[in-house]
Amino acid sequence: MKNQVIEVLNQEHGKKVIEYWKSIGIDTTGYCGCANKMDGSMDRFYGVINGAFDNYEEVSVIEYNAEIIELPEEKTYPRVMMVSFNEVKWYKRVVFMEKCGRYLAWNKAETIQDSESIWGQTAWDFAKDIEEPKEQTITLSGLNSKMDDIKKIFGISENDKVVIKLD
Incomplete structure (x- = not known):
């Protein structure tokens, strides 16, 4: 696992952060997520750095180039x-x-x-x-760079001229 931590904002958030790490198989060794930003705690970044779970100070997070991630949102029903x-x-x-x-x-x-x-x-x-549809942008220069592929797909001879019309 790469170096990742989550900044704990308050005690309630801390509980959720610890549950998140447990849910992905990390041994949180009895941490409760009590050190948090609201209380002014320096060691409020909980996560894994160099394979070890702990709560870290921001200095350590920067030193080890750890990624600060957000706590994934809980999906609700219905x-x-x-x-x-x-x-x-x-x-x-x-x-x-x-x-x-x-x-x-x-x-x-x-x-x-x-x-x-x-x-x-x-x-x-x-x-x-359900996966949200992704928006793809295709430019005219992008189409031109793929003209040989487009000709093959539509069965157009190499020597034929292709005109692309925009509706």
């Missing part, structure tokens, strides 16, 4: 997710809780609004968050 029984065929559903390793979702509800009028539910074996 939320729209992809669910499956077999990880082959996936369905979009409103999941309202996880229990005993299964995901409970309203039957056929694909939006939060749909879920308000449905009372039946299904327990699914698998669930994953």
Whole structure:
């Protein structure tokens, strides 16, 4: 694991930071996350540096070039997710809780609004968050640099001229 720490802001945040490190398999050796920014503690950066979990002062974080990361946001329910029984065929559903390793979702509800009028539910074996679409920017110079590939895709001869029209 690379050198990473999280700055603890207050005692409540400290508890969550310790739980986060435990959740990813780090032995937090009894730390409670009490040293924090609100109390003026110098050693308020909790994490792993050179393979050792500890709470570190900012000087050490800088010295070891540790990355200061944010505590990942907790995902709350209900939320729209992809669910499956077999990880082959996936369905979009409103999941309202996880229990005993299964995901409970309203039957056929694909939006939060749909879920308000449905009372039946299904327990699914698998669930994953829906990936947000990524925006890709393509420039005309970028298209020109890939002209040989574009010609191959569309079956255009090497000697033919290609005109790209913008709609």
